[in-house]
Amino acid sequence: MKSGHTLIVNLSFLLASLLCSVIGAEIALRFYYGSQDNVPLYLASEACPYIYGLNPGHPEINSMGMRDREYPRKRSPNTLRILLLGDSVTYGSGVKADKTFAKKCEQRLLKSLGNVEVINAGIPGYTTYNEVFFYQNKAKDYKADIVILALCLNDIVNPQLHWMDNEAAVSKRHVQDAAIPNLVDHQQRVSSLISSYARYSWVKHLALYRLINSYMQDRWLRERRQHFDKRLVEIDGRNWPTYVTFEDTLSLQVLMDDRTPEWEWMTALLDQLFTSIRDQGATPILLILPLGYQLDTDYPFLPQARIKTFCQRKEILTIDPLPAFRLHQNEQIYLDSLDIWHFTEKGHSIVADELSAFIDSLVVHRTDSIPKLPI
Template sequence: MRLSRCSRTVVRQSCVLWSGVVLIAAAALYGAVTAADLLWYASAARPATALADPPRVQKLFWLGLLLSAAAVAAAWVALLVLKAGTPQQRLVRESSLATQWLWGLPMTYMLLVYYPLPLHAHHTEKALLASIALLTWSLLALMRPHALSSLKRIRLSAAGRILLINALVFIVAGELTLRTMDSTLASQGFFGGKQTPAHLKPHMAVLGSIGRSNSQGFRDRERAVERSPIRFRALAVGDSQTYGAGVTYDETFSALLESRLRETEPTAEVLNLGVPGWEPPEELHLLQVYGMQFQPDVVLMNFYVGNDIIRRRGAYWEQPIVVAGQSYYVHATGNRIHDLLSPDRWFLYHHVNYVIRLGSLSFNRWRRTSVQEADHGITLRTRQGYLQELDERTDIYLADEPEEIRLQWDKTRQILAGFKRAVEERGATLILVLVPDHVQVDRRLREEFLAARAETPGRFDFELPQRRLKQWGQAQGVTTVDLLPAFRDATLEAPLYFETDLHLTVAGHRCVTNGLWSLLHTLSVGKAQAVAGSLVPDSCRPVWPKTP
């Protein structure tokens, strides 16, 4: 019996020792391979346009050095663990298999999931944190193993283990439970609706007559899906320009259009489905899974020329996943471990975030937050900072465009074709509305931009995007409204954009309204069908219908 116990002890100690060696050696191998990959990638980096989002070579270089140092230190520790009688070997022998893998697996998960290549900004930050932790442990194990041994015996270490175990149990149990209950939660509309495709907060304070956003978070009144009493309905789909950042609800062009249309058709509706920060691929998903259920007669695809072609947020690398009836966009990197197991694929992650959002609303109500405290959605910045922002997104105007721009144009046409199919399959009319960029309209801003960039005007063609989009509309039979001429005519009367922000002012929203009203009025009263082609409003002055 004593021999059997002794044998089990020897086997257990041997397993603990070799398990520790394997984990430390694996960390050293990871550090060496990753450092070599990063340093090669950084050395091969070349100048690129803003669209390409060139890597922050300095940060990658330091990350490579950190991982190289961690690899050397961890390999040295592994060799010392194999040497009998060393403090490093005693450090490993004093641990247990459970403790080794309890800490080893989360660290392995973080290192593999947030591997920084292909490059992604927040991945680099998390990889830096994980690399610093790995290097710190390796250096302590190499130079101060006694300190690590004593650290394991204090209460704080035991509390850390208990906390980690509870967190892992909560994550696993919560994820399994929520995945099992997902269909039930979606069918019951537990999170605000059976399909809530945007990340907006419901019932948030909104400046204007509605007071609060609707139950889906859109900056609009509550709308019924049924069409029975409504003779004309239009959907306004777009980003923060459509949402109305910087103006009140009643000053947005969707609200102004609805108000004017109701003077001749009292039941007319113009639904505002603008989502700040979204791009055409996400807006197409919004239209397909949510917008078309309202059975619109017309869909206004409000295309902001300033940033709907250059998509630096990487919408084409993002795919929507539906959790409890809500759509969430999660990015992909090509790293299969990340694309399958990262936290933004967890149902638990999205549920917790949603509960936090709802909790913040309850907290604001408890504080009796007034509508007057609602955010205008405009960021304060200097004129110089605004010029720098323009420099990051104006490659679309280069007469001799880079290859990246041509690729983005191909993707843009594909998405617009998707809009056309989605709308026409339901018997509605698609209108492509070209909202001009600030730099296209404001001559003074354009001159400042060219001076700051030290460029000659001949390198840029500031009307190129509109010409291409109108050509696409004519070829595809899609009505296209080009607002650029009307904006240029009206900009001398009142500023159409904020001085250091790309968003439309009240005058800008009125200009969009006047540019669209005549066409929508014609459709609403049934006088004619929209004629495919390019429409250029004469001015931003209102055109009222003639009295019958």
């Protein structure tokens, strides 16, 4: 009896010691992380349909919620103002603000054209839906002459899966059906995944989780990559990747068929955005950003061609930097081998070269279909 009682007491002391250690570590880590980043990058936008935005109180973000310097709402005379809409690729995740293709393009155009402003309105996690309403409700106030949408091909993924780590987006509990590319799939499959996540989301608020995640993230990403590498498409004896995000199993192939809900969703929103831009007297341009595995010259799935055909029917100018990227495929254009979306400084430079050359040509060879530019 005595030995059994002693064992219980010892186990109780051990568990209490472990609990105190965990609580102590949590408190210490919260002080440490709190001193590093007590200003959140995102804010929920309850009154606006674009759901969330960047926090103007963050040191890298201006008063309009953009990762850029301050610009007056009214541009100066004889100044060409260009607005770049996009997601984390345009925002420049992984590179400094002045190394993004928006700012590199601005530097090049200042040399060739003179008075030019290129405003970086990229916001991580945004899809075409967010970009449409962000432009209509906020960014249009800049009265840009040219509005460029940088389209990443992962825009057709269910955004709520991508937003699960974004507290500002998650805090807006009701997301409009129009924000979901495939509503049937969302109702039948994705909504249950989101509910499961919500039950355990409190864990991600722990500082200990953040510490463990920082050490384990690369391993988890590699395991997830191996999972997606098993979902390859075989053509003529060769396997090709088609994943567009780590959060879901959606294939790039849905953009190769104009009958899919994802294609219909994306093109309807593009049409809506182009109309809004033209209503403001600006010139819309679509920049189609390539995925890392598309740099292989034999890669068979290129929705870029279909998207350009759609834009041609709508009389929308397009820029496709994929051919330029393929010339540098032996260089490190993407942040790492797992990241097929975000560019290194070299990747941003390639996009900036393509953008600035296109804008230069646009200014030199003006047509009646393009509104008058101020320079």
